[in-house]
Amino acid sequence: MASVEIRNVFKAFGSTEVLHGVSVDIQNEEFVVLVGPSGCGKSTLLRMIAGLEEITKGDILIGGRQVNNLPPKDRDVAMVFQNYALYPHMTVFDNMAFSLKLAKAPKAEIQERVQRAAEILNLSDYLERYPRQLSGGQRQRVAMGRAIVRDPLVFLFDEPLSNLDAKLRVQMRAEIKALHHKLRTTVVYVTHDQVEAMTMADRIVVMHDGIVEQVGDPITLFDTPDNLFVAGFIGSPAMNLIPGRIGRRDGRVWVEARAGVRLPLRPNAPGQQGQEVVYGVRPKSFQIAPSPGDDTVDMTVGVVEPTGDEIEVIAKVAGEQVCAVFTDRLALKPEQTVAVRPQLDSVHLFDAGSGKRLVA
Amino acid sequence: MTETRQGASYADTRRRPGFVAALYIYTSLFVVAAIVLIPLVTTALGGFKTLGELRVNPFGLPTDWQWANYWDILVSARYWQMLGNSLLIAVLTVFLTLAVASMAAFTLAHVHFFGNRFLMNYFLLGLMFPIATAILPLFIRIRDLDLLDSYMGVVLPQVAFGLGMSILLLRNFFRNVPRELFEAAFVDGSGYIRFFWYITLPLSRPILATVGIIAFVHSWNSYIVPLIMLNSQDKYPWPLGIMIYQGEFSTDWQLVLAFITLTIMPTVIVFFAAQKHIVAGLTAGAVKA
Numbered sequence A: 001m002a003s004v005e006i007r008n009v010f011k012a013f014g015s016t017e018v019l020h021g022v023s024v025d026i027q028n029e030e031f032v033v034l035v036g037p038s039g040c041g042k043s044t045l046l047r048m049i050a051g052l053e054e055i056t057k058g059d060i061l062i063g064g065r066q067v068n069n070l071p072p073k074d075r076d077v078a079m080v081f082q083n084y085a086l087y088p089h090m091t092v093f094d095n096m097a098f099s100l101k102l103a104k105a106p107k108a109e110i111q112e113r114v115q116r117a118a119e120i121l122n123l124s125d126y127l128e129r130y131p132r133q134l135s136g137g138q139r140q141r142v143a144m145g146r147a148i149v150r151d152p153l154v155f156l157f158d159e160p161l162s163n164l165d166a167k168l169r170v171q172m173r174a175e176i177k178a179l180h181h182k183l184r185t186t187v188v189y190v191t192h193d194q195v196e197a198m199t200m201a202d203r204i205v206v207m208h209d210g211i212v213e214q215v216g217d218p219i220t221l222f223d224t225p226d227n228l229f230v231a232g233f234i235g236s237p238a239m240n241l242i243p244g245r246i247g248r249r250d251g252r253v254w255v256e257a258r259a260g261v262r263l264p265l266r267p268n269a270p271g272q273q274g275q276e277v278v279y280g281v282r283p284k285s286f287q288i289a290p291s292p293g294d295d296t297v298d299m300t301v302g303v304v305e306p307t308g309d310e311i312e313v314i315a316k317v318a319g320e321q322v323c324a325v326f327t328d329r330l331a332l333k334p335e336q337t338v339a340v341r342p343q344l345d346s347v348h349l350f351d352a353g354s355g356k357r358l359v360a
Numbered sequence B: 001m002t003e004t005r006q007g008a009s010y011a012d013t014r015r016r017p018g019f020v021a022a023l024y025i026y027t028s029l030f031v032v033a034a035i036v037l038i039p040l041v042t043t044a045l046g047g048f049k050t051l052g053e054l055r056v057n058p059f060g061l062p063t064d065w066q067w068a069n070y071w072d073i074l075v076s077a078r079y080w081q082m083l084g085n086s087l088l089i090a091v092l093t094v095f096l097t098l099a100v101a102s103m104a105a106f107t108l109a110h111v112h113f114f115g116n117r118f119l120m121n122y123f124l125l126g127l128m129f130p131i132a133t134a135i136l137p138l139f140i141r142i143r144d145l146d147l148l149d150s151y152m153g154v155v156l157p158q159v160a161f162g163l164g165m166s167i168l169l170l171r172n173f174f175r176n177v178p179r180e181l182f183e184a185a186f187v188d189g190s191g192y193i194r195f196f197w198y199i200t201l202p203l204s205r206p207i208l209a210t211v212g213i214i215a216f217v218h219s220w221n222s223y224i225v226p227l228i229m230l231n232s233q234d235k236y237p238w239p240l241g242i243m244i245y246q247g248e249f250s251t252d253w254q255l256v257l258a259f260i261t262l263t264i265m266p267t268v269i270v271f272f273a274a275q276k277h278i279v280a281g282l283t284a285g286a287v288k289a
Helices: A042-050 A092-102 A107-120 A136-148 A166-183 A194-200 A218-223 A228-233 B019-046 B051-056 B067-075 B077-110 B116-128 B131-144 B151-175 B179-188 B192-203 B205-221 B224-229 B238-245 B253-283
Strands: A004-013 A016-026 A031-035 A057-062 A077-080 A154-158 A186-191 A203-208 A211-216 A240-249 A252-256 A262-264 A276-281 A286-288 A297-306 A311-317 A320-326 A337-342 A347-351
Touching (some): A016 A042, A031 A194, A042 A154, A042 A186, A077 B179, A092 A107, A092 B179, A194 A218, A228 A276, A297 A320, B067 B253, B077 B116, B131 B151
Parallel strands (some): A154 A186
Antiparallel strands (some): A203 A211, A240 A252, A297 A311
């Protein structure tokens, strides 16, 4: 078990730079998820930790030891690949024992460690089978078993669930999290799925275009996104972002969006008169108001999608498409205009130019 | 054909070829089969005839079956010795070809180094270079190595000239081994050599069988190299053995035919036994399985 320090790491493929100075500190026993859209460099960063890609500039330390020039086998890391990468000609037992055999561990120890890993992962009945005789979820477990038997300093997961169907993905998500609780090994986990990131991580690293946008625990990222990218990326459905200008008069503050629509803000909201901003409000932060007022805004309903326990409404506010989610069973109809009240405490303001969060 | 009816009923729902198409298919298959089978059958039957009958009735069934032709060859020590020589040379050729070509192909497929492509193309050039054109320099080189009249003097040139094709086939197969397997093995603690031994070779059985059989058949039928390199009769492989039946003034054709039939029999048997592997190996990598 060990910490992982990533210090100002750059990566270039030829003349194309894909990581522009990434720094992340991962604590011992921590479950850290690297998340971002495809092409953001998260997998490259993981592969650099594993030693499968060279580091162009910067340092990576595992357990306080610089590993820049160490080959993967000397880094004491285990990796689970997206398509499992099981050795097709070996049984489940041999797949899991392979690294120990290479390390010339005694037979009895190999036997014992594989058995124990198989018990943890419910694979004891499948040890003599070949990967082709297993289902997707079982193969995924074998891939994890191969990592577990080695008892490495760090587990690296590269989008391990993206080949599974939705139901199995939810199940395996819980299994991986439970496994982490049991083993308490440091985990670095890459995914493009922000739901996976939110549900599994102790801390999330949001990456975009080769830089780290924000690092924090799931709730912090959700409640106080640092910038427009994180605001739009974390949360499902995504946060509604409406551009406008700050207006102030008589102690009242608002954002004036297109066509003079006023979006309410709390009185102590940051920002100067006339500043160009983006007004961010989460779909669940809207409440239906009985009548229009200073703290409400008109919403024109477009599509109503009941999901059973809530209603998702695609609507227009100030000419912008927004999404609102209500837990009440409202009888909303298309083309209907209703007054909604954004919860002022959970309204986010971002500078339109820099995309940075405005802080009071 | 609907999506839902696929599976068990797939074979029934496939459109049957019309009469003209069927006629065409059977005719062309028949012609191809005839081209292969007629010489084989003629050779086998010719071995049962007398020389006189062979002259007047080369293709038909023998009127009087001369079992003695085959029997005399089968009980002669020479036949078995030549078969043994051929087998030894072929096995050595296969072994060396597989060992050298698989290692070279692995390097060319997986290791990026300066001149990788150039070296590959250099090996491929060997494909365009028939062994007969190089026979004189080859003879001189083998003589200088002091390998004349030895099995290795035949085996080494055969291996060398088989490398181009073998490396080409093996490399294309190795390149299709998923990259993730290599990375997984790398993280698991193996290097190139152990990856080659524990992962690549076991996964490459079909292509190794193909290359091995091609090398075997090639060596089995090889005539010019042993003819030039070997002097003592007790080292002759079977293609040279036929020469005993060719006298200065006459040739015992019926014995030649019987001899050929008996000596190609092992290759035919091996081919049928390994047929599945050969076809799988030749088409491997052509489409994603």
